[in-house]
Structures are given as C-alpha cells and as structure tokens.
Amino acid sequence: MRLGPRQILVLFVIGALGGLAGDQAHVASGATHYIDHSLPFIWRSEIWFPVAVGLGTVSVADLRLRLAPPQAPFDLREAVVGIASVLAIYAITAIVTDEATGSSVLLVTMLAALVAARFADGWPALVCGAAAALFGPAIEIAVVKADIASYGSNVDGLFGVAPWLPMLYFSFGVVVARLAEMASGDCTHG
Amino acid sequence: MRLGPRQILVLFVIGALGGLAGDQAHVASGATHYIDHSLPFIWRSEIWFPVAVGLGTVSVADLRLRLAPPQAPFDLREAVVGIASVLAIYAITAIVTDEATGSSVLLVTMLAALVAARFADGWPALVCGAAAALFGPAIEIAVVKADIASYGSNVDGLFGVAPWLPMLYFSFGVVVARLAEMASGDCTHG
Amino acid sequence: MRLGPRQILVLFVIGALGGLAGDQAHVASGATHYIDHSLPFIWRSEIWFPVAVGLGTVSVADLRLRLAPPQAPFDLREAVVGIASVLAIYAITAIVTDEATGSSVLLVTMLAALVAARFADGWPALVCGAAAALFGPAIEIAVVKADIASYGSNVDGLFGVAPWLPMLYFSFGVVVARLAEMASGDCTHG
Numbered sequence: 244m245r246l247g248p249r250q251i252l253v254l255f256v257i258g259a260l261g262g263l264a265g266d267q268a269h270v271a272s273g274a275t276h277y278i279d280h281s282l283p284f285i286w287r288s289e290i291w292f293p294v295a296v297g298l299g300t301v302s303v304a305d306l307r308l309r310l311a312p313p314q315a316p317f318d319l320r321e322a323v324v325g326i327a328s329v330l331a332i333y334a335i336t337a338i339v340t341d342e343a344t345g346s347s348v349l350l351v352t353m354l355a356a357l358v359a360a361r362f363a364d365g366w367p368a369l370v371c372g373a374a375a376a377l378f379g380p381a382i383e384i385a386v387v388k389a390d391i392a393s394y395g396s397n398v399d400g401l402f403g404v405a406p407w408l409p410m411l412y413f414s415f416g417v418v419v420a421r422l423a424e425m426a427s428g429d430c431t432h433g
Numbered sequence: 434m435r436l437g438p439r440q441i442l443v444l445f446v447i448g449a450l451g452g453l454a455g456d457q458a459h460v461a462s463g464a465t466h467y468i469d470h471s472l473p474f475i476w477r478s479e480i481w482f483p484v485a486v487g488l489g490t491v492s493v494a495d496l497r498l499r500l501a502p503p504q505a506p507f508d509l510r511e512a513v514v515g516i517a518s519v520l521a522i523y524a525i526t527a528i529v530t531d532e533a534t535g536s537s538v539l540l541v542t543m544l545a546a547l548v549a550a551r552f553a554d555g556w557p558a559l560v561c562g563a564a565a566a567l568f569g570p571a572i573e574i575a576v577v578k579a580d581i582a583s584y585g586s587n588v589d590g591l592f593g594v595a596p597w598l599p600m601l602y603f604s605f606g607v608v609v610a611r612l613a614e615m616a617s618g619d620c621t622h623g
Numbered sequence: 624m625r626l627g628p629r630q631i632l633v634l635f636v637i638g639a640l641g642g643l644a645g646d647q648a649h650v651a652s653g654a655t656h657y658i659d660h661s662l663p664f665i666w667r668s669e670i671w672f673p674v675a676v677g678l679g680t681v682s683v684a685d686l687r688l689r690l691a692p693p694q695a696p697f698d699l700r701e702a703v704v705g706i707a708s709v710l711a712i713y714a715i716t717a718i719v720t721d722e723a724t725g726s727s728v729l730l731v732t733m734l735a736a737l738v739a740a741r742f743a744d745g746w747p748a749l750v751c752g753a754a755a756a757l758f759g760p761a762i763e764i765a766v767v768k769a770d771i772a773s774y775g776s777n778v779d780g781l782f783g784v785a786p787w788l789p790m791l792y793f794s795f796g797v798v799v800a801r802l803a804e805m806a807s808g809d810c811t812h813g
Contacts (some may be wrong), residue, residue: 262540271535287535320550327546334540338532342718345651345667349644350714356707360700454729461725477725510740517736526732528722 245308250426251301257298259293259324259421260380265333266292272337274398274405279391289392299379303371303416304423310367313424322425325418328358331415336407340398344406351407357416368420375416376409383408435498439614447612448490449483452514455523456482462527463553464588464595469581479582489569493561493606494613500557503614512615515608518548534596537588539595548604558610559614563604565606573598581598582608625688627795630806631681637802638680639673641706645713646672652717652777653783659771669772680757683751683796684803690747693804702805705798708738712794720778724786727778731787738794748800755796756789763788 246254267287282290290328307313308368316320332354339347355372363369380401387403398405436444457477459465466526472480497503505511522544529537545562553559570591576582577593626634649655662670685694695701712734719727734751743749760781762809766772767783778785 250732268533268536268539271533273533323546323550327543327550331540331547333544334536334543337536338529338540339718343648343651343653346714346717349648350711350718352715353707353711356703357711360703360707458723458726458729461723463723486719513736513740517733517740521730521733521737524726524733527726528730 246305246423246426250304254300254304254419254422254426257326258419259297261300261330261333262293262296263288264330265337268334268337272340273395274337274340275394279390284416291423295382299375300413300419300422303419304426305374307367307371307423307429308373311365312371313427314364315421315424316428318426322422325358325362325421328361329411329414329418332358332411336405336411338363339407340395343362344397344400347406348410351410355410355414355417360412362421363417364421364424371420372413372416376413379412379415380404380408388419391400436491436495436613436616437589440494444490444494444609444616445487445515445611446610449487451490451520451523452483452486453478454520454529458524458527462530463585464527464530465582465584466507467582485572489565489605490609490612493565493609494590494616496498496564497557497561497613498617500560501555503617504554505611505614506618507615512612514549515552515611518551519604519608522548522601526595526601529597530580530585534587534590538600541600545600545604545607549607552611554611554614558607561610562606565609566603569605570594570598571600626681626685626803626806630684631728634680634684634799634802635677636788637706638799641680641710641713642673642676643668644710645717648714648717652720652774654717654720655772655774657709657772670740675762679755679795680799680802683755683799684806686754687747687751687800687803688807690750690791691745693807694744695801695804696808697805701805702802705738705742705801708741709794709798711790712738716785716791720775724780728787728790731790735790735794735797739797742801743797744801744804748797751800752793752796755799756793759789759792759795 263286266275269286270277275298277289279285279289284290295365334350335354336347337350339350359369359372363372383404384402387394387399393399394404398407401408453476456465460467460477467474467479469479474480475483524542525544526537526541529540549559549562553562573594574592577584577589583589584594588597590596591598643666643677646655650657650667657664657669660667664670665673701758712731715734716727739749739752743752763784764782767774767779772783773779778787779790780786
C-alpha cells in the first residue's frame with residue numbers, strides 16, 4: 244500500500260460520503276431498490292454500500308500509485324471539481340431512470356469522456372477507470388443475483404444492472420486516480 | 434455604492450433579462466405559478482420579478498466590491514461562461530421539477546460546486562454566494578406566504594419554495610461577484 | 624477544397640458516427656421518427672442520415688478553412704472534448720423531448736453558448752456555427768415536409784422541427800470549425 248493511514252482514511256470517507264449522496268438519489272428516483280433489510284441503514288443506503296464504495300475508492304487509489312509515480316500536486320479546487328463532476332453524473336443517472344436507454348447511455352458516456360479529458364493524466368488514469376468500469380458493475384451484478392438489491396425495470400438491461408453503470412464507474416475511477424495523486428503529493432509535502 | 438451609473442445599469446439589465454429567461458422556464462415547466470395578476474406581465478413574469486432580480490444583481494455586485502478590491506479584469510468570454518452557466522442551471526431546475534428531490538438537489542448542488550470552483554476568487558465570492566443563498570429564498574418564501582406566487586407541489590418542500598433554490602441562488606451570487614469585478618475593472622480602464 | 628483526402632475521410636467518418644449515435648437517441652426517445660423505410664437502416668437511422676451529417680461536417684470544415692487560416696494545432700484531448708460536448712447536447716435534446724419548450728430551449732441555448740465560449744476562435748467559428756444553425760434545420764424542415772421523417776408532437780414547433788434544433792446545429796458548427804483547424808494543422812505537420 245503506497246498510501247499512509249491518513250490518506251487511506253480521507254479517501255475512504257470521501258468515497259463513503261459520495262456513495263451515500265449518490266445512492267440516496269438512486270433510491271429516491273427508483274433507479275435502485277434495497278430488497279434486503281437485515282443490516283442497518285445510513286441515510287437511504289444499507290451500511291455495506293458506503294463501506295464498499297469507500298473500500299473501492301482506496302483500492303483504485305492504491306492501484307493508481309502502483310501504476311506510475313504521482314504527478315499532480317494537491318489542489319483543493321481541482322479535488323472539488325473532480326468529486327462534484329462524478330456526483331453530478333451520479334445524480335444525472337438517477338434523473339434519467341425513466342428515459343430511453345439509447346439517450347441515457349449516450350449522455351453518461353459523453354460526460355465520462357469529458358471527465359477523462361479533464362482529469363486523466365494518461366494511461367494510468369484510464370486503467371483505473373477501466374478497472375472500476377469492470378469490477379464495479381461485476382460486483383453490483385453479483386449483488387442483484389443475490390437478491391440483496393435490484394435496479395428498476397427500465398434500467399436493468401445489463402445483466403440486471405443499468406447499462407450506464409460502467410460509464411459512471413469509469414468516471415469514478417478516473418477521478419479517484421487523480422485524488423490518489425493529490426493525496427500522495429500531500430503526503431510528500433506534509 | 435462602488436459602481437458607476439453605467440455599471441449599475443448594465444448589471445441591472447443582465448439580471449432582469451436573465452431572470453425573465455429563467456422564470457419563463459420555471460413557469461413553462463410548472464415549477465412556479467403566479468397567483469397574483471394585479472400587475473403587468475413581461476414574457477411570463479409579473480413585472481416585479483425581473484425588477485427584483487435586477488436589483489438583487491446590483492446589490493450582490495455592490496457587496497462584492499465592498500468586501501475586497503476587484504481582481505478579475507473585464508473578459509467578455511468569461512462573462513458569457515458565467516451567465517450561461519447560471520442560466521443553464523436555472524433551466525435544469527425547471528426540467529427536474531418532476532424528479533425526486535434527492536436527485537435534483539444533488540445535481541444542482543454539484544453544479545453549484547462546479548460554478549464556485551470555476552468562478553470564486555476566494556472568500557469574497559463565497560460570501561456573495563452565501564448571501565444570495567440566504568436572502569433570495571427568504572424573499573421567495575415571503576412571496577409564497579403572501580399568496581403572490583407558488584411553487585409546484587413536488588418542489589415546495591423548503592418552507593413553500595424548492596429545496597434546490599438556495600443552490601441556484603448561490604451560483605447566481607458567485608457569478609455576479611465575478612461580474613462585479615469585471616464591471617469595476619472595465620470602469621477603471623474606461 | 625482546402626482539406627486533403629485523408630482529412631476529408633476522417634471528418635466524414637466522425638460526422639457520420641456522431642450522427643448515428645445522436646440519431647439513435649432521438650429515435651429512442653421519440654424526438655424523431657422515420658416515416659420512410661425505402662432505404663436500408665444503419666443502427667436506428669435510414670442510411671441517408673449519417674451520409675448527410677458526414678457531408679455536412681466536411682462542408683462546415685471546408686467553410687472554416689476558406690474563412691481564415693487555421694490557428695489551432697492538432698490536440699486529441701481538445702478533439703475529444705469538442706465531440707463529446709456536442710454529442711452530450713445531442714443526448715440532452717433527446718432526454719428533454721417531453722419537457723416544456725421554454726425550459727429545453729433555454730438549456731440547449733446556454734449549453735451552445737458554453738460550447739462557443741470554449742471552442743470559438745472568433746468570427747470564423749461563429750460564422751460556421753451560424754451557417755450550420757441555418758442550413759441544418761432548413762434541410763430537416765424540407766425532410767419533414769417531404770414526409771420522410773417527423774418530429775414528436777411536443778418538439779415540432781419550429782416549422783415541423785424542434786425549436787432547439789438551430790442551437791444544436793450551432794454547437795456542431797462551432798466544434799467542426801475547430802476540428803477543421805486541427806485536421807489542417809495535422810496535415811501541415813504530417
């Protein structure tokens with residue numbers, strides 16, 4: 244692990260809070276629905292969800308730092324833009340729940356391309372985005388198969404999860420890669 | 434007042450026209466509805482509305498110049514980006530009138546964060562945004578209580594006004610702070 | 624023609640693929656509907672549509688290079704941002720098919736203003752945008768009058784086509800002008 248305890252904690256909290264904020268939108272709009280209620284809920288999420296997003300955030304950040312040396316220095320404004328961009332796309336996926344798949348997937352894919360063009364420093368960030376786009380939906384497909392949660396009937400076309408889900412995770416992976424660089428830079432100077 | 438007569442007039446007109454453009458979207462989508470019709474209407478707004486937005490624009494601009502010296506020079510392209518960003522968010526609030534509150538508030542809040550990251554020069558702009566986020570909705574709540582206008586039943590959850598209203602006003606305040614700097618710089622060079 | 628065969632081919636393909644991606648969203652959302660089925664379909668478009676968009680892309684690019692010397696060098700990231708911005712707006716026009724015209728036109732117009740502020744190098748790009756905003760909808764109006772295709776009942780208010788269509792074409796024209804500059808620069812260095 245290339246991250247110190249403080250960096251791990253900060254990235255975990257950012258991921259968990261972002262996951263809670265986005266998931267409440269998905270639940271509110273009917274994009275997703277929790278079938279299982281055996282564990283406590285925080286806001287509108289069963290507790291494993293923010294924990295999983297937090298762990299995913301730390302994992303992608305660690306992957307980024309293993310791929311190549313960090314180059315981006317810490318920049319609060321840049322961090323705000325990255326996090327707000329991903330959460331805006333998260334909210335948009337909730338809002339387009341009732342829309343035709345062809346429209347929603349095109350929009351989310353183009354927004355993911357804009358995020359990549361803005362934040363990817365090259366192949367390491369794209370690898371992080373691709374890894375998130377692969378493993379994130381794979382885990383969610385397993386969650387749906389296990390009847391723990393489900394996607395709405397208009398957004399379950401990709402093995403039970405939403406067709407735009409890989410592109411949402413891709414944006415997440417690219418931005419977390421940038422956050423990892425910043426966190427690492429912060430570590431060096433701190 | 435730190436603004437000259439020409440600057441006051443330009444800012445008032447920008448605010449009034451922007452208010453008319455956004456308000457027609459709110460009325461068209463059913464986000465808002467005028468109960469009172471005792472005064473003349475311009476486009477789809479009762480005349481006090483564009484006047485109030487124009488005065489609010491001048492007031493926030495004056496606040497910005499009292500808080501700290503202006504630093505941003507006049508830049509037409511920057512002014513277009515700022516105004517178009519706020520009006521795009523204004524249009525989006527109209528479009529999400531029928532959406533779940535959790536989704537629409539998350540989206541508008543994240544877009545407001547992007548506007549702040551792009552346009553805020555520091556605490557003076559954030560104070561202007563916060564002032565607009567406080568006084569704008571407060572005045573609208575009074576308008577609703579006075580039965581002059583009302584918000585739609587899906588967007589009246591914040592004391593009768595829309596829950597995303599403070600974030601829309603925040604964006605407005607941050608951008609007007611930047612316009613105030615530009616107007617002032619224009620004055621110096623003119 | 625100021626473009627070489629390779630530049631013409633690349634621009635035609637970008638335009639045709641972008642047209643296909645956007646048109647499937649318009650068809651999926653019900654914004655547009657093909658009445659005529661006498662020619663083969665690719666994805667969800669009758670074959671003349673991607674051909675027309677490809678030819679339009681080459682025509683606007685040629686116009687740009689006739690107006691003024693190219694100034695922007697080739698930049699893959701910039702090309703991605705331009706193309707993704709136009710296709711995101713294309714997707715948004717599909718998504719707002721059911722919305723009030725006042726809201727959707729305001730949103731698309733403001734997004735077009737943001738594209739212009741980001742990509743227009745001055746009057747040549749604006750002329751390309753204006754030419755696209757004039758001829759594109761004019762051709763589509765002729766297509767509708769010929770009963771080859773039609774717009775949905777909520778988005779046919781501009782002589783049978785959508786009121787936001789000129790602004791979508793304007794964004795297209797401005798970005799194609801930039802792509803033309805890049806393609807030309809690529810030619811010089813290649």
